[in-house]
Amino acid sequence: MNTLFLDALACRNDSRAPVWLMRQAGRYLPEYRKIREKYTFTEMYRHPEIASEVTLQPIQIFGMDAAILFSDILVIPEALGLGLHFKDGVGPIIERPLLTDVDIDSLPKPELAESLSYVTQAIDHLSPQLDVPLIGFCGAPFTVASYMIEGGSSRELKKTKQWMLRNPKSFHRLLKHITTCTIEYLNLQIEAGVSALQIFDSWANALGYAQFRECSLNYLSEIRKGLKNQNIPVILFCRGSSVFLESLAEIMPDGISLDWNINLKKARSVIPETIALQGNLDPDILYAPLHVIRQEVTDLLAAMKNDRGYIFNLGHGIKPDMAVDAVRTLVDSVKNFSR
Amino acid sequence: MNTLFLDALACRNDSRAPVWLMRQAGRYLPEYRKIREKYTFTEMYRHPEIASEVTLQPIQIFGMDAAILFSDILVIPEALGLGLHFKDGVGPIIERPLLTDVDIDSLPKPELAESLSYVTQAIDHLSPQLDVPLIGFCGAPFTVASYMIEGGSSRELKKTKQWMLRNPKSFHRLLKHITTCTIEYLNLQIEAGVSALQIFDSWANALGYAQFRECSLNYLSEIRKGLKNQNIPVILFCRGSSVFLESLAEIMPDGISLDWNINLKKARSVIPETIALQGNLDPDILYAPLHVIRQEVTDLLAAMKNDRGYIFNLGHGIKPDMAVDAVRTLVDSVKNFSR
Numbered sequence: 001m002n003t004l005f006l007d008a009l010a011c012r013n014d015s016r017a018p019v020w021l022m023r024q025a026g027r028y029l030p031e032y033r034k035i036r037e038k039y040t041f042t043e044m045y046r047h048p049e050i051a052s053e054v055t056l057q058p059i060q061i062f063g064m065d066a067a068i069l070f071s072d073i074l075v076i077p078e079a080l081g082l083g084l085h086f087k088d089g090v091g092p093i094i095e096r097p098l099l100t101d102v103d104i105d106s107l108p109k110p111e112l113a114e115s116l117s118y119v120t121q122a123i124d125h126l127s128p129q130l131d132v133p134l135i136g137f138c139g140a141p142f143t144v145a146s147y148m149i150e151g152g153s154s155r156e157l158k159k160t161k162q163w164m165l166r167n168p169k170s171f172h173r174l175l176k177h178i179t180t181c182t183i184e185y186l187n188l189q190i191e192a193g194v195s196a197l198q199i200f201d202s203w204a205n206a207l208g209y210a211q212f213r214e215c216s217l218n219y220l221s222e223i224r225k226g227l228k229n230q231n232i233p234v235i236l237f238c239r240g241s242s243v244f245l246e247s248l249a250e251i252m253p254d255g256i257s258l259d260w261n262i263n264l265k266k267a268r269s270v271i272p273e274t275i276a277l278q279g280n281l282d283p284d285i286l287y288a289p290l291h292v293i294r295q296e297v298t299d300l301l302a303a304m305k306n307d308r309g310y311i312f313n314l315g316h317g318i319k320p321d322m323a324v325d326a327v328r329t330l331v332d333s334v335k336n337f338s339r
Numbered sequence: 340m341n342t343l344f345l346d347a348l349a350c351r352n353d354s355r356a357p358v359w360l361m362r363q364a365g366r367y368l369p370e371y372r373k374i375r376e377k378y379t380f381t382e383m384y385r386h387p388e389i390a391s392e393v394t395l396q397p398i399q400i401f402g403m404d405a406a407i408l409f410s411d412i413l414v415i416p417e418a419l420g421l422g423l424h425f426k427d428g429v430g431p432i433i434e435r436p437l438l439t440d441v442d443i444d445s446l447p448k449p450e451l452a453e454s455l456s457y458v459t460q461a462i463d464h465l466s467p468q469l470d471v472p473l474i475g476f477c478g479a480p481f482t483v484a485s486y487m488i489e490g491g492s493s494r495e496l497k498k499t500k501q502w503m504l505r506n507p508k509s510f511h512r513l514l515k516h517i518t519t520c521t522i523e524y525l526n527l528q529i530e531a532g533v534s535a536l537q538i539f540d541s542w543a544n545a546l547g548y549a550q551f552r553e554c555s556l557n558y559l560s561e562i563r564k565g566l567k568n569q570n571i572p573v574i575l576f577c578r579g580s581s582v583f584l585e586s587l588a589e590i591m592p593d594g595i596s597l598d599w600n601i602n603l604k605k606a607r608s609v610i611p612e613t614i615a616l617q618g619n620l621d622p623d624i625l626y627a628p629l630h631v632i633r634q635e636v637t638d639l640l641a642a643m644k645n646d647r648g649y650i651f652n653l654g655h656g657i658k659p660d661m662a663v664d665a666v667r668t669l670v671d672s673v674k675n676f677s678r
Contacts, residue, residue, distance in 0.1 A: 155494060158623075158626075161621075161623040162623070162626045165623060165624065165626055165627035165628075165631060166626065166627060166628065205544075205600060207600070207621075208599040208600065208619075208620075208621040208654070209599075209600060209602040209605075210602075211621065212600075242581075242582040243581040243600040243601055244600070260547040260548075261544060261548060261551075261579060261582040261583070262548055262582055263548040263549075280547075281547075282500075282546075282547040282550065284497075284500040284501070284504060285504065285547075287500065287501045287504055288504035288505060289504075289505065292504060299549075315547070
């Protein structure tokens with residue numbers, strides 16, 4: 001078993017920095033697209049064999065040091081009965097978005113062990129095939145709530161923020177309900193055998209400082225405390241982590257995954273060495289010529305050279321039109337860098 | 340003459356905090372929409388009388404402590420011959436976006452005193468009617484370049500970043516060319532009589548830390564140095580200023596205008612008291628009930644109570660569907676707060 005990732009997450013890695021990439025299993029891979037031709041996105045993550053195969057692809061092709069389960073942060077709203085499908089070129093569509101307080105108060109308390117059994121089955125199926133740790137994940141309550149209200153991706157989260165500001169009580173009831181489900185969901189993933197968890201707050205940067213603490217951080221903290229096995233390391237990712245990193249550190253996650261705005265060394269200067277830092281290459285660097293990718297990777301690694309808690313990653317996910325060669329160059333550059 | 344704004348910009352304001360709001364002259368005002376019915380957006384900023392009238396509206400209606408010239412950051416690409424119009428519900432459209440290096444190298448050196456004479460005429464026309472300082476403005480070279488390449492607003496600036504990463508030399512030639520034009524343009528505004536300048540880098544948050552320093556900060560610094568009258572105070576605004584504020588402070592602007600992610604007091608703790616801070620209420624707070632607006636304004640003012648260099652503003656512009664009453668409540672709350 002390759003333990004680089006877990007060692008770094010425990011801040012005691014003296015070997016090279018581990019590397020994995022957000023959205024490493026995805027459309028940029030021809031092997032992925034070949035499967036995607038035959039199945040919808042939803043079918044892919046709902047079938048344990050297919051989800052396993054797709055999760056394994058980047059590990060087999062590039063040799064990342066961790067795998068992340070092929071799934072989606074919106075399986076919770078789906079389990080809550082809101083309806084979910086993915087539209088090519090658009091993204092996720094929530095079919096029956098929340099419109100009123102009544103919609104929030106009539107959300108069911110779903111039997112997740114049943115409705116999300118395909119996730120635990122995928123983990124069961126995957127685990128024996130892996131020689132790297134498997135990362136389970138979920139969306140942060142604020143981000144998941146925004147999809148449930150907007151009905152899909154949205155640039156400014158106008159409806160969500162209006163709800164938050166005009167009717168904070170029901171908004172918090174929604175966040176609380178998602179939090180409860182999320183804790184149950186992550187506990188199912190832990191029981192099924194994931195080695196680490198990452199929570200994605202992709203839209204946190206829409207929030208002001210105090211709003212972030214009230215509507216995101218509080219619930220991240222509840223989730224953290226609600227995990228049955230406190231030994232499973234938890235990484236927090238936000239778009240906005242460059243600004244919110246000290247707040248994130250307060251709830252003592254095992255790792256913080258940074259977006260690409262901040263200088264990584266500067267981030268380390270305010271985050272204790274007991275918390276791993278993950279990131280934070282601008283994903284668009286993968287559009288650059290290969291020699292630029294090599295240089296940028298090397299610069300980041302050199303800056304974090306003696307850091308025992310550093311995990312190489314992008315500041316956000318790989319995009320569908322990025323080149324396989326670019327990803328290969330990135331991974332190889334991390335692995336070939338000698339401390 | 341009301342000097343609160345300039346006093347605060349000089350960090351020696353002992354009276355109440357001054358207030359003005361980004362996009363304070365705009366579509367949320369019925370008085371603005373009435374004029375807009377008769378003219379296109381372009382006609383409005385190109386006609387000195389109309390531009391003056393619209394600039395004055397929020398001062399007359401709410402009594403802000405500074406006026407900002409009604410214009411657009413894209414008058415430079417327009418003067419460079421790229422064609423510009425504004426599409427309702429979409430935003431600015433650059434008609435002939437840059438496609439190749441040749442397009443950059445064939446950009447003209449326009450006679451801005453001539454092609455942008457409508458701006459200086461508007462300033463001439465406005466000045467005698469104002470009893471508050473007039474703020475001139477421009478876009479930052481990176482943001483202006485992004486519109487010239489994307490052809491309009493764009494969520495991820497994909498083409499711009501690909502150009503920056505794949506062909507940095509021509510990208511820097513473009514930034515340099517915009518910088519030269521911008522310096523000339525701001526000098527014209529200074530000669531015409533503006534009392535302060537604000538530079539808008541609305542898309543800076545698409546950049547990584549080193550990219551921001553290389554592709555934005557360098558050119559902001561050149562602009563600052565290129566102004567003929569160094570006594571005219573300059574404010575720098577970025578989406579991303581929450582992360583980039585210490586970099587911005589290095590080039591010694593008179594003021595930094597912050598987006599709403601950061602805690603303002605924390606920002607002050609890393610920015611010397613010789614640089615004014617402007618901001619940073621989440622603009623969406625204007626969607627909240629009036630008592631929430633009052634509370635949020637009061638909280639910000641209380642936090643900056645003894646700060647001699649604080650200017651109240653939003654973290655970004657007012658949106659077209661915001662309520663007049665909300666804006667009035669905000670302005671009144673600032674004015675009624677006693678230190």
